[in-house]
Amino acid sequence: KTRQVREDVRRRLGRVLPTYTFTWLDYDVPPPRGYLSAADVQSELVRGATLWALSGVILWGASADAHNTTACADGPGGLTAYVDTIAGPALLSASKAADECSASRCSSHGRCWGVASHSNLHRKGDNGADLLAATEPAGCDCDQGWGGSACAHPEAVAVHAGIAAAPVEKGSQ
Secondary structure: OHHHHHHHHHHHHOOOOOOEEEEEOEOOOOOOOOEOOHHHHHHHHHHHHHHOOOOEEEEEOOHHHHOOHHHHOOOOOOHHHHHHHHHHHHHHHHHHHHHHHHHHHOOOOEEEEEEOOHHHHOOOOOOHHHHHHHOEEEEEEEOOOEEOOOOOEEOOEEOOOOOEEOOOOOOOO
């Protein structure tokens, strides 16, 4: 039902609504808590971003982690080291792959979304670009003012007063 409502709102507004995923960076277990493994980051964040045209990821954490200098430290087990070595590179790779897909499949005017086979969803060690290559393109979610299967066709868009307006090119604002 939620999916139907979201699609109805999207169609009524004539534009793609941003989609975000929420996740914790660590496991919800008693101390010592550990951060998500590289495989879990891949499963939770990268695959979701690659397959479902996510606009972004919202990372949650405990405020105690931010007030503890040891937890934030660069050393082993610290949040900074974790982001620099595991989470950051995976998210950067997924972001780059999404940008490349947008440029190649959606004319830089939309976000790709795809369908991976069951076996692809369980592949280990894939970065965003590898998963994108293994993903069958199912379509593009076009930016407001763009349409067509590859988001290559400008469309008139309705503004608040109900007057049709021409789309604004990216970078000309």
